[in-house]
């Protein structure tokens with residue numbers, strides 16, 4: 509049994525989606541970030557940087573933090589969504605999500621969605637970067653079904669919950685037809701629908 513320490517954020521949703529996709533039994537332990545629960549000493553023991561998500565694999569007595577590392581761990585354990593023949597490609601797109609797509613869109617959320625009017629520079633900078641990310645992903649998907657090739661992988665699972673915040677981004681997802689096709693294909697998956705609403709059963713995936 510996997511215990512998932514999480515919150516209802518894109519990084520949190522990556523792991524609930526993956527757990528649904530691989531059909532593992534799991535239990536969610538909510539970490540209230542607003543209340544600062546991530547800084548509690550007992551949580552820091554399993555998450556040295558005080559961040560969600562974290563998993564404990566109780567069967568193997570293993571703890572894993574960092575969403576990319578968790579996805580790799582679960583993909584290796586289940587043998588799913590991390591094809592050995594295509595690992596170099598999958599790793600690149602997974603790392604691009606971890607080091608670029610997620611952190612940049614996260615900053616865009618901070619300046620554009622949560623704190624508009626506080627920093628013109630920040631708003632403009634991250635709006636432009638977010639636009640660039642949409643265009644780059646759209647281009648990548650112009651002749652590929654998924655980010656790492658023609659199969660759905662952990663790179664797509666990592667990226668999807670970030671694009672699912674498209675309403676906050678105000679970029680106009682529908683204008684990016686390849687990215688929209690990818691988004692709609694993933695949105696229809698039962699495991700994605702279930703994993704996406706892991707903390708709020710009424711939460712729906714917004715259409716482009």
Ligand SMILES: N[C@@H](CCC(=O)N[C@@H](CS)C(=O)NCC(=O)O)C(=O)O
Pocket residue numbers: 515517518519520541546558559560561573574575576606
């Ligand atoms: N690189 C980390 C980022 C995780 C992350 O930023 N988590 C946020 C929520 S989405 C968090 O726990 N923030 C609380 C804090 O930093 O105090 C991962 O992908 O796991």
